[in-house]
Amino acid sequence: MKPKTPGLWYGAMRVFDVSLAEMLWSRRTVFMALVVGLPVLLSVVVRGLVELGAPIRAMGGAASGPVVFGLMIWVFFIRFSVPVLAVFYGTSLIADEVEDKTITYLFSRPIPRGAVLLGKYVAYLVCTVFVVLPAIVLVWLLVVPIEGSLGAGFTGLLTDLGLVALGLTVYGALFALAGAVLKRPLLIGLIFVFGWENFVLLLPGSLKYFSVAYYLQGLVPHTMPGGTAMSLIQSIVRDVPSLAESLVYLGLIEALCLWLAMRAVTNREYVLEQ
Numbered sequence: 001m002k003p004k005t006p007g008l009w010y011g012a013m014r015v016f017d018v019s020l021a022e023m024l025w026s027r028r029t030v031f032m033a034l035v036v037g038l039p040v041l042l043s044v045v046v047r048g049l050v051e052l053g054a055p056i057r058a059m060g061g062a063a064s065g066p067v068v069f070g071l072m073i074w075v076f077f078i079r080f081s082v083p084v085l086a087v088f089y090g091t092s093l094i095a096d097e098v099e100d101k102t103i104t105y106l107f108s109r110p111i112p113r114g115a116v117l118l119g120k121y122v123a124y125l126v127c128t129v130f131v132v133l134p135a136i137v138l139v140w141l142l143v144v145p146i147e148g149s150l151g152a153g154f155t156g157l158l159t160d161l162g163l164v165a166l167g168l169t170v171y172g173a174l175f176a177l178a179g180a181v182l183k184r185p186l187l188i189g190l191i192f193v194f195g196w197e198n199f200v201l202l203l204p205g206s207l208k209y210f211s212v213a214y215y216l217q218g219l220v221p222h223t224m225p226g227g228t229a230m231s232l233i234q235s236i237v238r239d240v241p242s243l244a245e246s247l248v249y250l251g252l253i254e255a256l257c258l259w260l261a262m263r264a265v266t267n268r269e270y271v272l273e274q
Contacts (some may be wrong), residue, residue, distance in 0.1 A: 008118065011111025015028040015119025016126075023127040028092070031156035032085055032128065034137035039076040043142040063089035065146030066153055072139060073160050074220055077132070079213070082167035083193040085128055090175025093120040096266060098173050121176050121258065128168050133161050167216050170250050173257040174212060212253060220244035 004171075006014075023029065046068065094117060097103040106116045137157070145151045178185040200207040201214060208214040218241035241249070 006115075008112050008115050011109070012119035015106070015110075015116050016123045019120045020126060023089070023123055028088055029127065029131070030132050031088065035081050035084060036077075036132050039072050039081075040135050040138050040142075042076075043072070047142045047146065057257045065144045065148040066144070068089060068157075069140055069143045069148075071151075072143070073136070073164070074217075075126050077136065078167060078216060078220060081132065082164060082216075083197070083213070085108035085132070086168055086171030087175050087186065087189035087193055088170045089124045089128060090121075090139050091179040091182075091189050093117060093124060093176050093179050095179040095185050097203060113266040117176060117180060117262050117265045121172060121261075124172055124176075129165055132164060132168065136161060136164060143238075159254060163216075163219050165199050166219075166250060167212075168214055170216070170254045171258075172255045173261065176256045177261040177264065180261045180268070212250070214269030215241055215246040215249045215253070218242065242254075 094103070097106060097116075107113055113199055140153070140157050140160075141150070144150055144157075150217050175185065175189050182188055199215040200211050201217075220240075240246075
């Protein structure tokens with residue numbers, strides 16, 4: 001009697017166990033720490049200047065800690081750290097295995113091929129979330145008390161953490177698909193993040209609907225404090241989708257990209273270069 005093949009989630013968790021340790025001790029994790037460490041370092045500087053009596057300003061006017069924190073979430077995390085980390089990690093989930101010629105070893109295990117990508121994707125999420133979100137909390141603890149209240153801003157912090165985690169989830173699925181089907185996914189992913197996504201948001205018409213950033217930034221006004229931060233965003237981004245529309249389309253993008261990536265890994269024959 002032929003032994004039963006383990007299920008998708010069982011196989012994914014086996015791959016997850018192996019992949020998580022590899023990701024946490026990889027050079028990409030050092031890069032991730034540097035990326036998210038920049039806003040933390042800036043927060044230390046800002047807090048130090050305030051303690052010395054220097055005022056903080058944004059757009060030429062005085063700004064409170066919650067406003068500065070909102071701007072940092074939007075500029076440093078939503079628009080930079082989240083897509084950059086997703087492209088570096090997501091495109092490598094399968095591409096690195098192909099480059100290192102270890103993909104055949106993974107595919108020889110008695111688990112569905114799609115479980116390989118799913119397990120590595122979950123490992124990526126755990127790795128990035130447990131580095132990026134604590135960095136956001138540190139920034140919040142340093143900046144928000146400047147003319148603000150930690151207690152009053154706690155609910156907003158939870159929303160910001162969820163927003164960043166959602167961005168990592170959606171971008172990760174998109175670039176996991178790129179890594180599964182493209183030969184040079186990292187280069188194309190960087191062009192998408194720094195080229196396409198910024199370009200289409202500035203154009204009128206419907207091209208922006210084919211951008212993750214369009215729907216992700218549709219959630220930002222619902223978490224951003226009023227005043228200076230909100231005025232700055234509205235001056236740059238005038239057309240944003242509704243909260244419900246953003247959540248629905250981001251969920252569809254994540255589910256579709258992850259499903260297509262798993263199908264690509266299942267059906268594609270990977271030719272290893274000698």
